[in-house]
Amino acid sequence: xxxxxxxxxxxxxxxxxxxxxxxAQKSVFLNHIYAKLAVAKPDIxxxxxxDKDLALKQVExxxxxxxxxxxxxxxxxxxxxxxxxxxxxxEQLEDPAGKVHSATKLxxxxxxxxxSCPVGVLLVIFEARPEVVVNIAALAIKSGxxxxxxxxxxxxxxxxxxxxxxxxxxDDAGKAASDSxxxxxxxxxxxxxxxxxxxxxxxxxxxxxxxxDKYIDLVIPRGSNALVKYIxxxxxxxxxGHADGLCSTYVAESAKLDLAxxxxxxxxxxxxxxxxxxxxxxxxxxHLDTDFFQQLARTLVDNGVTLKCDAKSxxxxxxxxxxxxxxxxxxxxxxxxxYDTEFxxxxxxxxxxxxxxxxxxxxxxxxxxxxxxxxTENESEAKQFMAGVDAxxxxxxxxxxxxxxxxxxxxxxxxxSTNKTHARGPVGLEGxxxxxxxxxxxxxxxxDYGADEGKRPYLHERIxxxxxxTLGELSNKRQRLN
Amino acid sequence: xxxxxxxxxxxxxxxxxxxxxxxAQKSVFLNHIYAKLAVAKPDIxxxxxxDKDLALKQVExxxxxxxxxxxxxxxxxxxxxxxxxxxxxxEQLEDPAGKVHSATKLxxxxxxxxxSCPVGVLLVIFEARPEVVVNIAALAIKSGxxxxxxxxxxxxxxxxxxxxxxxxxxDDAGKAASDSxxxxxxxxxxxxxxxxxxxxxxxxxxxxxxxxDKYIDLVIPRGSNALVKYIxxxxxxxxxGHADGLCSTYVAESAKLDLAxxxxxxxxxxxxxxxxxxxxxxxxxxHLDTDFFQQLARTLVDNGVTLKCDAKSxxxxxxxxxxxxxxxxxxxxxxxxxYDTEFxxxxxxxxxxxxxxxxxxxxxxxxxxxxxxxxTENESEAKQFMAGVDAxxxxxxxxxxxxxxxxxxxxxxxxxSTNKTHARGPVGLEGxxxxxxxxxxxxxxxxDYGADEGKRPYLHERIxxxxxxTLGELSNKRQRLN
Numbered sequence: 001x002x003x004x005x006x007x008x009x010x011x012x013x014x015x016x017x018x019x020x021x022x023x024a025q026k027s028v029f030l031n032h033i034y035a036k037l038a039v040a041k042p043d044i045x046x047x048x049x050x051d052k053d054l055a056l057k058q059v060e061x062x063x064x065x066x067x068x069x070x071x072x073x074x075x076x077x078x079x080x081x082x083x084x085x086x087x088x089x090x091e092q093l094e095d096p097a098g099k100v101h102s103a104t105k106l107x108x109x110x111x112x113x114x115x116s117c118p119v120g121v122l123l124v125i126f127e128a129r130p131e132v133v134v135n136i137a138a139l140a141i142k143s144g145x146x147x148x149x150x151x152x153x154x155x156x157x158x159x160x161x162x163x164x165x166x167x168x169x170x171d172d173a174g175k176a177a178s179d180s181x182x183x184x185x186x187x188x189x190x191x192x193x194x195x196x197x198x199x200x201x202x203x204x205x206x207x208x209x210x211x212x213d214k215y216i217d218l219v220i221p222r223g224s225n226a227l228v229k230y231i232x233x234x235x236x237x238x239x240x241g242h243a244d245g246l247c248s249t250y251v252a253e254s255a256k257l258d259l260a261x262x263x264x265x266x267x268x269x270x271x272x273x274x275x276x277x278x279x280x281x282x283x284x285x286x287h288l289d290t291d292f293f294q295q296l297a298r299t300l301v302d303n304g305v306t307l308k309c310d311a312k313s314x315x316x317x318x319x320x321x322x323x324x325x326x327x328x329x330x331x332x333x334x335x336x337x338x339y340d341t342e343f344x345x346x347x348x349x350x351x352x353x354x355x356x357x358x359x360x361x362x363x364x365x366x367x368x369x370x371x372x373x374x375x376t377e378n379e380s381e382a383k384q385f386m387a388g389v390d391a392x393x394x395x396x397x398x399x400x401x402x403x404x405x406x407x408x409x410x411x412x413x414x415x416x417s418t419n420k421t422h423a424r425g426p427v428g429l430e431g432x433x434x435x436x437x438x439x440x441x442x443x444x445x446x447x448d449y450g451a452d453e454g455k456r457p458y459l460h461e462r463i464x465x466x467x468x469x470t471l472g473e474l475s476n477k478r479q480r481l482n
Numbered sequence: 483x484x485x486x487x488x489x490x491x492x493x494x495x496x497x498x499x500x501x502x503x504x505x506a507q508k509s510v511f512l513n514h515i516y517a518k519l520a521v522a523k524p525d526i527x528x529x530x531x532x533d534k535d536l537a538l539k540q541v542e543x544x545x546x547x548x549x550x551x552x553x554x555x556x557x558x559x560x561x562x563x564x565x566x567x568x569x570x571x572x573e574q575l576e577d578p579a580g581k582v583h584s585a586t587k588l589x590x591x592x593x594x595x596x597x598s599c600p601v602g603v604l605l606v607i608f609e610a611r612p613e614v615v616v617n618i619a620a621l622a623i624k625s626g627x628x629x630x631x632x633x634x635x636x637x638x639x640x641x642x643x644x645x646x647x648x649x650x651x652x653d654d655a656g657k658a659a660s661d662s663x664x665x666x667x668x669x670x671x672x673x674x675x676x677x678x679x680x681x682x683x684x685x686x687x688x689x690x691x692x693x694x695d696k697y698i699d700l701v702i703p704r705g706s707n708a709l710v711k712y713i714x715x716x717x718x719x720x721x722x723g724h725a726d727g728l729c730s731t732y733v734a735e736s737a738k739l740d741l742a743x744x745x746x747x748x749x750x751x752x753x754x755x756x757x758x759x760x761x762x763x764x765x766x767x768x769h770l771d772t773d774f775f776q777q778l779a780r781t782l783v784d785n786g787v788t789l790k791c792d793a794k795s796x797x798x799x800x801x802x803x804x805x806x807x808x809x810x811x812x813x814x815x816x817x818x819x820x821y822d823t824e825f826x827x828x829x830x831x832x833x834x835x836x837x838x839x840x841x842x843x844x845x846x847x848x849x850x851x852x853x854x855x856x857x858t859e860n861e862s863e864a865k866q867f868m869a870g871v872d873a874x875x876x877x878x879x880x881x882x883x884x885x886x887x888x889x890x891x892x893x894x895x896x897x898x899s900t901n902k903t904h905a906r907g908p909v910g911l912e913g914x915x916x917x918x919x920x921x922x923x924x925x926x927x928x929x930d931y932g933a934d935e936g937k938r939p940y941l942h943e944r945i946x947x948x949x950x951x952t953l954g955e956l957s958n959k960r961q962r963l964n
Contacts, residue, residue: 012846015872016842016846016870016872019869019870019872020866020869020870104890104891106884106889106890106891110880110884112890112891117872119902119903120872120902217902217903218902218903229718232718233718236711236714236715236721238720238901238902238903238904239718240903256925258925259924259925262925262927263925263926263927265927266927266928266929267927270927270928270929360498364494364498382922384502386918386920387501387502387599388498388501388502390497390498390501390599390602390918391918392918392919393918393919393920393921394918394919394920394921395920395921395922395923396920396921396922396923397922397923397924397925397926398592398921398922398923398924398925398926398927399926399927399928401927401928402588402592402921402923402926402928403919407588407928407931407940408586408588408594408919409586409588409594409940409942419720420601420602420699420700420720420916421601421699421700421720421722421903421904421916422720422903422904422916424916424917424918424919425918425919434902434903434904434906435906436868436872436873436874436875436876436906436907437874437875437876437885437890437906437907438868438875438876438877438878439875439876439877439878439880439884440864440877440878440879440880441877441878441879441880441881441884442741442879442880443738443740443741443744443745443879443880444745444879444880444881444884445744445745445747445748445749445752445880445881445883446748446752446881446883446884446889447748447752449889458889458891460891
């Protein structure tokens, strides 16, 4: 077995154990990680200093951006403690595994349960911020998954030090499980979970891991468009994530000017490099007949935004030469490409449309299925937009920047997905589980069922399940009822 | 736009409309298809005769199996009517789209809804049976998806005739929508859905379509292992299905002999070519100390099964030369490959194991994550097995052959998935939807939230949602309560 296959195989072995442990056991592992990282803080910060010193040379040589350097830093005020607190926060979230989605009585004594369970082995590829290792490790363990992580090469020493502490914590906690005084025989076995979270170093390792479809269940790339597309084309393992974040906001005929100003300034300017920032503004043509669009544009330009306008909207802004005379460079003509571009900076493409149908058509053709908004006072138009736009988020009178796991109330997110399968939009713990069907019988055989003489029909009676009920809770409740 | 891109683009346009239509409108389209196919029966059977005549020549020349010829036939007793009835059955199922999964009040006037919606455009590749066109078309329309279908080349004339009738029905029904007397303005527009279900002819078309990730959302291959793997490696579109169906049944120490005989005969012999048939029998070593395994083997051999045994189990069956003397050829030594083989015939690999851990280890390493069973009287052992085996179906004292959408009570199935993302096991209508997040605000901007002075915290209050409630139902209920 080569080195890469061994990593994938070890992760699978860990996943086989992780899928069987209880919520309480998961907490033991998470608390051990918390404690070990706290103890290892000096070592981790020393490793972080090596990464920072190396990076600083690159910044000075103009080979690395200072913002990337900043993201590397773990020493800044409260950063380490925030990272540690994240573990506690995730430990407190509801365990997404072991919940019964549905239950059906197929026949007397033959019952089918659909129960949530971990996906298995995750391969997560991310860029500079080293605290992502801790965040993903905690999410993976809480959901019962093993994880293989690859960070940016700039954070290698920091990630290695963090990973070493996590491995030691998992190892210790696994042994502690074997020393436990618990009555249950199972929990006295040592749980070998040292390989539950592994890190790999190089891009070559990634190429090798993308072939490990026997052991790896899901790839989560958090990085550039090019990285995500490369991965999608080079593996048969499912990929969760987003290549683009081309969000649009449509200002409909009945939109209020103040509301539009507030929402669009938020959507464009609060963090232009984020995937949920608006990149295209669709404006209803009626707003060119009044000073609505001019006023909106004025506010955007005053907030530092450059507008790349189609012919009609450009003419509207340029009809009075004096209006934008101090910011003439911020009013530009757009080309076709601008409507397919994720600017990631204070640039906004503007297009005039004549109807909500035209707006939806533009978004469905040019958007990236991430998040799109309509600003309108007309409820039926809003509903039409939200049904007809094919995106993970469809918003009515709100900023596209709300597309975020924390803002949605998920507690933590593993990424944002523009997939149309499995998990869509901000993905929290729930996106890291799938389900299995448990069938409980008593010697049942399919040959006994059918329409012919001597055969039985299926009952297919639905068994009532409460939201987030576990199989144990469901069984206890049904026994009490009988 | 080349021909293939045009097909994918047209499907996407149809999907954009399909995602907005109501359950009642879906029924109109399905009823039109039912009526049109009934009228077109003579044409379809004439086309079927062309396919059958061509196939018969191939059968006579030994180039095609007679079972495939049989599957081509649509004329056999009741086959056409069963196909038509399938449309009515699917029309009666609950609409999987438009259901609220969860709702959260992020702030006053800012509410987040997770609502189910169609996946979009499906590419379904299947083999000989032409009635699959009708089945998939009905499933796609009921779930709000457009579909591009590719059948086996042997059924091309039949599939074309069926597809022509479906296109005409969709066209008529779309125009009928525009003539409607309905008060609602929206429903008076013609719904252009003629391209909702399209068929393509050649393998080359498939290669072209696999590149249309801009327009196609999900590929569902129903065919050989080689076909499924080829598709998985040659597209970045998600693939739903299963390459292998290597199911195992483990006979634990406490298993009852009569139960084991009944379940395993069912699991192995009722349809050996099915993906849910058991291919590997794991037997606890204690059963070699009694005549348990000999009796079980006797029953299987009497039912025509050939056993490929590991050294221990082989020795057990051969210790008394006279026992299997009339069927000595049915007791063979296994090799390593047999435990990774989906026989699809009356052959069963047998392996002796010493514990449930060893059984689980074997299944997790050699199985295909389809369906695996344990036969045991020990509940905690059964639970351990069902938690520790990573498969879409984990069964206790029941035949693996129950893994089927009809048997599970789904009404219809689009296939069986061994994926660990999106949908797993038999996949019905529910596997053809995903969700979108709708956010309803009133000019809300992210910049207003946070811990700093003057900022607000998120409320993240859960709004109670009933199972399968639509957004309209939820709104009405909340208005009544206020």
